[in-house]
Amino acid sequence: MAIDDPSKLRSYSWFNGKEYYNFSRRANLRALGISREAFHGKPVIGICNSFSELNNCNAHLRQVADAVKRGVWAAGGFPLEFPVMSLGEQYMKPTTMLFRNLMAMDVEESIRANPVDGVVLLCGCDKTTPAMLMGAASADVPAMIVTGGPTLSGNYQGKIIGQGTDGRKIFDLYRMNRISPEELQEIEGCMVRSAGHCTVMGTASTMAIVAEALGMSLPGAAAIPAPDSRRLALAEMSGRRIVEMVREELKPSCILTREAFENAITVDMAAGGSTNAVVHLLAIAGRTRHKLRLDDFDAISRRTPFLVNVRPSGQHMMEDFFYAGGVPAVMRELLPLLHRDALTVNGKTVDANVREAPCHNREVVREFSNPIYREGGTVVLRGNLCPDGAVLKQTAASPELCEHTGPAYVFESYQQMHDTIDSMDLPIDADTVLVMKGCGPKGAPGFPEWGHIPMPKVLMERGITDCVRISDARMSGTSFGTVVLHVSPESGIGGPLAVVQTGDRITLSVANRSLNVHIGEEEMQRRLARLKPASPHYTRGYGKLFLDHVTQAHLGCDFDFLQAE
Ligand code: FES
Numbered sequence: 001m002a003i004d005d006p007s008k009l010r011s012y013s014w015f016n017g018k019e020y021y022n023f024s025r026r027a028n029l030r031a032l033g034i035s036r037e038a039f040h041g042k043p044v045i046g047i048c049n050s051f052s053e054l055n056n057c058n059a060h061l062r063q064v065a066d067a068v069k070r071g072v073w074a075a076g077g078f079p080l081e082f083p084v085m086s087l088g089e090q091y092m093k094p095t096t097m098l099f100r101n102l103m104a105m106d107v108e109e110s111i112r113a114n115p116v117d118g119v120v121l122l123c124g125c126d127k128t129t130p131a132m133l134m135g136a137a138s139a140d141v142p143a144m145i146v147t148g149g150p151t152l153s154g155n156y157q158g159k160i161i162g163q164g165t166d167g168r169k170i171f172d173l174y175r176m177n178r179i180s181p182e183e184l185q186e187i188e189g190c191m192v193r194s195a196g197h198c199t200v201m202g203t204a205s206t207m208a209i210v211a212e213a214l215g216m217s218l219p220g221a222a223a224i225p226a227p228d229s230r231r232l233a234l235a236e237m238s239g240r241r242i243v244e245m246v247r248e249e250l251k252p253s254c255i256l257t258r259e260a261f262e263n264a265i266t267v268d269m270a271a272g273g274s275t276n277a278v279v280h281l282l283a284i285a286g287r288t289r290h291k292l293r294l295d296d297f298d299a300i301s302r303r304t305p306f307l308v309n310v311r312p313s314g315q316h317m318m319e320d321f322f323y324a325g326g327v328p329a330v331m332r333e334l335l336p337l338l339h340r341d342a343l344t345v346n347g348k349t350v351d352a353n354v355r356e357a358p359c360h361n362r363e364v365v366r367e368f369s370n371p372i373y374r375e376g377g378t379v380v381l382r383g384n385l386c387p388d389g390a391v392l393k394q395t396a397a398s399p400e401l402c403e404h405t406g407p408a409y410v411f412e413s414y415q416q417m418h419d420t421i422d423s424m425d426l427p428i429d430a431d432t433v434l435v436m437k438g439c440g441p442k443g444a445p446g447f448p449e450w451g452h453i454p455m456p457k458v459l460m461e462r463g464i465t466d467c468v469r470i471s472d473a474r475m476s477g478t479s480f481g482t483v484v485l486h487v488s489p490e491s492g493i494g495g496p497l498a499v500v501q502t503g504d505r506i507t508l509s510v511a512n513r514s515l516n517v518h519i520g521e522e523e524m525q526r527r528l529a530r531l532k533p534a535s536p537h538y539t540r541g542y543g544k545l546f547l548d549h550v551t552q553a554h555l556g557c558d559f560d561f562l563q564a565e
Contacts, residue, residue, distance in 0.1 A: 003247050006041035010141065014115035015039070025115075039078040043246040045239070046116035047072075047081040048107060050128045055088030057125035057204065058148055060195035060226055067232040068120050068146065071239020077118075077246070079239065084110055087127040089204075097474065098446030100127040100134075100283075101550070101559050102542060107135025116141060118246040120238055124148030124197040124226075126477075129207035130280035133216065137252050137287035138562065142245040144345045145217045146238045147208040149226035150318035151196035156187050162200040163192050164478020165312040168452070175422065176460060196226025199318045200311040202477035206273035207280060212327045213267035214284075215255045215344030219353040223326035225319050241346060248347065258290040259339035263350060265297055266337050269304040269376025270330055272313030272395040274477025275485055278378060279447075282556030286563040294389040294554045298380035298513060305371030306395050307333055309364050312480040313377060313395035316364050324364035328357030333368040381484065383516040384524065385470070385496050385506065388488035388554045393480075394510055398466040401482040402510035406431035406468065408517070410502045413438045414450045414473075422457040430464050433506045435497070439473030441550045441557050443492020445537045451475035451485040468508055470515070472497055472553070484508065484515060486553035492534065493552075499527035 006012060015026050029039060047068050051061035065081050072079035084106045087096040111119055119139075121132040124147050136143040154161035161170070170187055173179040179187075197204030208222035218238055224231040261281065268277045278297055285292040307330055310316050331338060331354040340351035359365050366372055377395045394402060409432045411417035417436050420426065428434070434453050441447040451473035459467060469483045472490035489495035496517070500506070505518040519527075538544045549559040 003249060009043055009246070010117045011044040011115035042076060042078040043117040043243055044115055045072045045077045045079045045242050045246070046111065046114060046119040047079055047122065048110065048119050048132065049081055049083055049122045050086040050124075050132070051083070051122070052086035052088060054091055055086040055125050056192070056195060057089065057197040058086055058123065058128060061122045061124070061148055064122055064146060064148060064232065064235045067235035068122070068239035071236040071241075072243055075240040075243035077243035080116070082110060082114070087125060087131065089126045094444065095446040095448035096127045097448060097557070098546060100131050101546070101562065103127065103131035104134035105562070107132055108138045111135065111139035111141050118142035118242045120242050121145050122148070124204055124208070126197075126203040126207065126276065129204065129211055130284060133211060133214075133284045134287050134558070137256055137284060138564070140251050140253050142242065142249070142251050143216070144238050144242050144245065145211040146235050147197070147211065147217065147222060149196050149224045149228065149231045150199040150205055151226055152193040153199050153317040153319045154191040154193060156190045160317060161187070161191055162311050162317055162478070163198045164202055164476055165200045165480065167191055168479065172455065172460065175457065194227045198478055200478050201272055201274065201308065201313065201318070203274040203276040205318050206268060206271065206277045206477055209271055209273065209327055210264045210268055210277055210281065213264040213331065214260045215342055215350065216252070218346055219328050219344070220326050223318055223322035225322060244347070245345060250345065250347065253288065255343055255345060256284070256288050256290070257342060259342045261285050261290055261292055262296070262300065263338050263342055265300045266304050266334055267327065267330060269301045269378065270306060270334055271308040272306050272310070272377035272393070275378055275391045275393050276474055276477055278391055279474065279486065279553060279557055282554070283558040286556050286558050288564055294380050297378060301376035301379055304334070304337060304376040305368060306373040306376055307366040307368070307371055309366065309372055312478055313393070314372065320361065320364050324361035325357060325359040328354045329359040329365045332357040332359070333365070336368065379510055379513055381508070381513050381515040383514045385500070385515045385517045386487045387496065388552060390484050390487045390515055392482070392484050392510065396480040397482040397510070401466060401468050402508070404433070404468050405505060405507040406433045408433050408435045408500050408502055408504045408506050410500055411436040414444070417453055421454055424458050426456050426458050428456060428458065430459065430467065433468045433470060433508070435500050435506070436469070436471040436473065437491040437497055439471050440487075440490025440492050441552060442547055443472065443490050443534070445543070445547060447474055447553065447557055449474045449476045451483055452479035452481065453483075470497070470506070488552045488554040490552065494528060494531050494533070496524060496528070498531055499524065
């Protein structure tokens with residue numbers, strides 16, 4: 001039912017009425033230099049801004065906010081911008097993931113506590129988009145995501161380079177003395193060429209695509225480069241549309257349905273999206289009545305072809321993906337697998353939005369009948385090493401290592417790995433399975449992106465560029481390799497990973513979706529019984545709240561008390 005009576009607006013009770021506080025709030029609003037005519041009776045649109053100079057990916061969001069405001073004014077709304085915390089992936093220690101739930105709480109409570117009838121959520125860097133979606137889902141006030149868009153592609157001496165994916169390869173060459181410090185310094189200046197999020201299919205690009213596939217952004221929003229004028233035009237259109245959404249009472253609960261989540265997973269799989277999307281989608285769905293399970297991802301992965309040729313699983317960049325047609329072009333190909341009737345923020349169905357979507361480059365967005373790979377990007381593994389699951393990005397793995405048995409070489413901690421990985425004395429070879437412990441939600445703490453264990457120097461010197469690596473960490477979506485992640489339960493709470501010893505044989509089988517260590521059940525129990533609990537990393541403050549309430553990777557790592565009942 002449409003709202004056409006201002007007294008039905010959520011904000012109405014803040015500013016209208018006969019109480020002293022109504023008068024006082026109006027007076028304080030006018031302290032901003034706003035005339036009564038400008039706001040009286042209009043829907044108040046909050047612009048929830050994660051701008052921060054401590055987060056270069058979101059550093060342009062004030063300009064984006066101005067464009068949203070133009071749209072809100074034009075549609076007869078009244079915009080008010082407010083800040084929420086920002087999570088700069090590059091700077092925050094120990095990891096932004098420690099703070100995703102805190103930001104989600106900030107978003108939820110900022111919306112709930114304030115006189116807003118609708119909200120446009122400005123985000124971009126990895127954790128900021130899922131945090132916004134989680135908070136908005138819980139607050140359930142009409143809401144729309146506007147991401148900041150990817151940076152321009154990096155360019156070094158005419159060669160396209162992408163942050164993260166190519167940066168790691170370049171740094172490996174530097175470790176091997178094949179790139180000089182002077183060259184490295186020059187590359188530093190041309191890899192991240194503008195504000196905006198990482199320009200490969202990392203977590204930020206993936207979550208922007210997920211937001212669009214969920215129906216929480218306008219069609220075509222995800223891939224527009226940050227400096228492209230069309231991003232500001234999109235922001236303006238979003239500002240116009242959110243005013244209509246308030247009138248239509250179109251809330252996140254109308255859009256974030258089981259069908260929408262399945263659509264988002266399908267598009268994520270076709271895009272070769274970051275493994276982090278699994279954790280974030282589990283958490284976002286956990287804020288609704290439509291819970292997801294890890295096995296939902298594997299079931300969808302098995303039936304979804306991998307179509308988007310963007311690094312690290314492919315060759316191109318997000319900029320190319322935009323020019324090729326972006327998310328609508330992919331969703332059109334995927335229509336046979338999608339819930340076509342799912343509703344989106346523009347008030348139309350997925351089918352109406354994408355059925356005529358053009359594709360301008362079949363090298364970047366493949367046809368359904370001509371995929372890059374017959375299955376989706378991420379697979380879910382089970383076995384005695386990960387009873388509650390683990391994930392692997394098969395499209396970024398070495399095919400010859402996806403069926404592999406080899407002896408474990410164990411790092412008891414990230415620090416130990418960091419301190420010894422370049423040692424030429426490491427007793428390992430191409431068959432070795434590198435295992436790292438203590439990197440999970442509680443053990444690290446915060447579930448950092450440490451899972452991309454660098455290739456040991458001793459192997460790289462022999463020309464070996466990949467080996468099986470296993471941990472309970474996450475991995476940057478920009479990373480690549482045969483890397484098993486999110487082992488659950490984590491070693492820090494006594495999961496089986498904690499008892500793996502150097503020399504144990506481990507089998508990874510992507511075909512069977514399995515990960516097993518070859519020790520008998522009796523030996524496993526004997527080792528588990530000998531484990532001593534580690535002392536907690538935090539005994540006070542937010543860190544303690546996190547340790548007391550964070551769930552494991554297979555449940556999305558949200559706080560138990562924030563999930564929908
Ligand atoms: Fe912000 Fe990659 S560092 S998106």
